[in-house]
Amino acid sequence: MVLVVARYRGRGMRAGAARGAGRPDTGEAPEGVGSALFRELAHMVAALAEVQGLRSFVLPYPGLAQRALDRTVMHCLDVGETPPRSLPELWEWCRTRPADDPLFAVPASLITPGTTLVHPVGRMPTRSCLEIDSYRPDGGVAAHARALLGDLEVRCVTGERYRQCRRFLARHPVVHQQDRFGLGWSKAVWSRVKSLYGPLPESLLVEDVFLRCPSCGLPALPRDGAVPVPGPHATGADIWCEGEECPRNDAPELIREPGQAWILRGSLRTFLALPHRTEEAARDALDRAGIDHEALSGPLSAYRLRDTGPGIVDIQVYDRLQPALLAVHLTDGAPLADRTLVVVPDALAGRDGYREAFTNALPALLRDRLVLTTPVDLVPDLGRGRGEEKDDA
Numbered sequence: 278m279v280l281v282v283a284r285y286r287g288r289g290m291r292a293g294a295a296r297g298a299g300r301p302d303t304g305e306a307p308e309g310v311g312s313a314l315f316r317e318l319a320h321m322v323a324a325l326a327e328v329q330g331l332r333s334f335v336l337p338y339p340g341l342a343q344r345a346l347d348r349t350v351m352h353c354l355d356v357g358e359t360p361p362r363s364l365p366e367l368w369e370w371c372r373t374r375p376a377d378d379p380l381f382a383v384p385a386s387l388i389t390p391g392t393t394l395v396h397p398v399g400r401m402p403t404r405s406c407l408e409i410d411s412y413r414p415d416g417g418v419a420a421h422a423r424a425l426l427g428d429l430e431v432r433c434v435t436g437e438r439y440r441q442c443r444r445f446l447a448r449h450p451v452v453h454q455q456d457r458f459g460l461g462w463s464k465a466v467w468s469r470v471k472s473l474y475g476p477l478p479e480s481l482l483v484e485d486v487f488l489r490c491p492s493c494g495l496p497a498l499p500r501d502g503a504v505p506v507p508g509p510h511a512t513g514a515d516i517w518c519e520g521e522e523c524p525r526n527d528a529p530e531l532i533r534e535p536g537q538a539w540i541l542r543g544s545l546r547t548f549l550a551l552p553h554r555t556e557e558a559a560r561d562a563l564d565r566a567g568i569d570h571e572a573l574s575g576p577l578s579a580y581r582l583r584d585t586g587p588g589i590v591d592i593q594v595y596d597r598l599q600p601a602l603l604a605v606h607l608t609d610g611a612p613l614a615d616r617t618l619v620v621v622p623d624a625l626a627g628r629d630g631y632r633e634a635f636t637n638a639l640p641a642l643l644r645d646r647l648v649l650t651t652p653v654d655l656v657p658d659l660g661r662g663r664g665e666e667k668d669d670a
C-alpha cells in the first residue's frame with residue numbers, strides 16, 4: 278500500500294516505504310489510471326472553486342477543466358462506461374461518485390471509502406478534495422497556505438508581530454465591517470493582513486445573505502438553496518459548512534450585508550483556521566503541564582518542545598480527514614525531529630480505522646518517531662515517550 282502512496286505524489290519510492298508495506302519491491306508498477314484520474318479531478322475541483330460563479334460553467338471551459346474532462350472521457354471509453362458530456366455533468370460525478378467507485382478504484386488504504394470531491398450538500402470542494410490536491414508535487418492548496426504565511430512572516434519582520442497576525446487570521450476567517458469597532462481590534466494587525474482577505478464570493482451567498490457556521494466560523498450553505506428561517510427549524514443536517522464535521526445544534530449566523538464583510542483566502546481557512554482550535558487546545562495542555570515550546574516556521578502548525586530530556590521533540594497539529602495522506606505528508610516533508618507528536622482532534626483520532634490507516638501508511642522506520650495523539654492525550658503520550666527513553670538508556 279505504501280508503495281502506492283509514495284507513487285501517488287509522483288515521487289520516487291523509498292526503500293523504507295517498500296519495507297513498511299511488507300511487499301516485494303516490484304519496480305515500476307504504475308499508479309492506477311483511475312486513481313490518477315481521481316487526483317486530477319481533485320485538482321480541477323479545487324482550482325475551479327477559486328473561480329467566482331462556480332455554478333455556471335460556460336464554454337470554453339478553463340484549460341485544466343477541459344483536460345480533466347478529456348481524460349475522464351478517455352478513461353470511460355477504455356473501461357466501457359458512458360462518459361460525461363459536459364463539465365457540469367463531470368462536476369456532478371465528483372459529487373456522487375466516491376474514491377472507491379469502480380471507475381476510480383482508489384485503494385481504501387489511501388483514501389477513505391465514500392470520499393467524494395464535491396460535497397453532496399454544500400456542492401463545494403470537500404475538505405478531502407483539498408487534502409488530495411495538497412499531495413501534488415507542488416503541494417497544492419496546503420502549500421499555497423504555507424506560502425501566504427511565509428510572505429506574511431517576512432512582511433512582519435519581528436516574530437511577535439507575525440504571531441499576532443497569524444492568531445488574528447486563525448481566529449477571524451470572516452471579518453465584518455463592525456468588527457473594526459469592537460474591543461481588541463488592532464489597526465496595525467489589520468493593515469498587515471488585509472491583503473489576505475477578499476470580498477465574499479457569489480458562490481457562498483444565498484439570496485444575498487452569507488451564512489457562517491457557529492462552531493468553526495467558516496462559510497455555510499443550506500441544501501435547498503434557501504436562507505434558513507431563524508428558530509428551532511433552522512438547524513439540522515441540511516446545512517453544510519466548510520468544516521463539514523461540526524455539530525448542528527445551533528443555527529448558522531446570518532450576515533445580511535455581505536458587501537461589508539471580507540473572507541480569508543480559502544487555503545488559509547482550511548489549513549490554518551480550521552485546525553486552530555486543536556492547536557490552541559494542544560498549547561493549553563502544554564502550558565498547564567509547564568512544558569515550554571516555541572513555534573517553528575515552515576509547517577503550518579509546529580512547535581519544538583524545550584527541556585524534554587535527550588532528543589529533539591516536536592509537535593505538529595493537523596485537522597485532516599484523510600489519515601493515510603497525512604502520514605505521507607509527514608514522511609515526505611521536512612526532516613523530522615527525533616520524536617514528533619502529531620496532534621489531531623479527538624473526534625478524528627477516535628474514528629474507526631483512523632489510527633490504523635495513519636500507522637499503516639508510515640514507513641516502518643518512522644512508526645516509533647511519529648506518534649498520533651490528541652490534545653487530551655498529548656502530555657501523557659509525551660511522558661510515556663520519556664519513560665521509554667529512560668528504559669532504553
Ligand SMILES: [Zn+2]
Nearest residue numbers: 490493520523
Ligand atoms: Zn462548521
